[in-house]
Amino acid sequence: xxxxxxxxxxxxxxxxxxxxxxxxxxxxxxxxxxxxxxxxxxxxxxxxxxxxxxxxxxxxxxxxxxxxxxxxxxxxxxxxxxxxxxxxxxxxxxxxxxxxxxxxxxxxxxxxxxxxxxxxxx
Numbered sequence: 001x002x003x004x005x006x007x008x009x010x011x012x013x014x015x016x017x018x019x020x021x022x023x024x025x026x027x028x029x030x031x032x033x034x035x036x037x038x039x040x041x042x043x044x045x046x047x048x049x050x051x052x053x054x055x056x057x058x059x060x061x062x063x064x065x066x067x068x069x070x071x072x073x074x075x076x077x078x079x080x081x082x083x084x085x086x087x088x089x090x091x092x093x094x095x096x097x098x099x100x101x102x103x104x105x106x107x108x109x110x111x112x113x114x115x116x117x118x119x120x121x122x
Contacts, residue, residue, distance in 0.1 A: 030081075030098035037068055037079060039092070044083050047090030047105055058085060089117050 031038045045055040048064070058064035064085055071078035077096035082089060087109065093102040106117060 030092075030094050030100065032079075032096075032098065037081060039081060043092070043100075044090065047092070047103065048083060048085045048088050049105070049107065050085065084113060084117075087111065087113055089113060 029040065030043075041055060042052060045052045048055065050058070055064060064083060066084070067080075067082040069080045069082075071080070078093055078101070080091060080093050082091045084090075087107065089106045091102075091104050092100050094100055106113075108114070108117075
């Protein structure tokens with residue numbers, strides 16, 4: 001079970017903040033460092049269906065946002081990382097070693113991403 005902000009045992013979750021506050025960097029894996037998660041920017045760019053320079057531009061402008069959730073109970077040790085652009089949501093679930101165990105993307109084409117898609121667990 002993954003819990004949202006305000007629920008027990010989740011002090012470091014970040015909700016829909018500009019990705020500049022979620023560490024995205026060039027590397028070949030997902031790493032954990034002092035409670036922070038670092039993900040290779042090319043994974044995010046690919047998942048959002050955009051070129052790396054456009055991802056960086058969107059992060060700086062605040063049009064690319066992210067949500068990080070930590071697993072509890074049966075999902076302890078897992079993290080769900082979700083990235084949002086105007087028309088697409090990309091999500092990865094990783095284990096405690098940083099290995100991606102699930103990837104998914106929703107693409108709404110020319111339509112704006114519905115608010116319901118931006119909710120944790122949605």
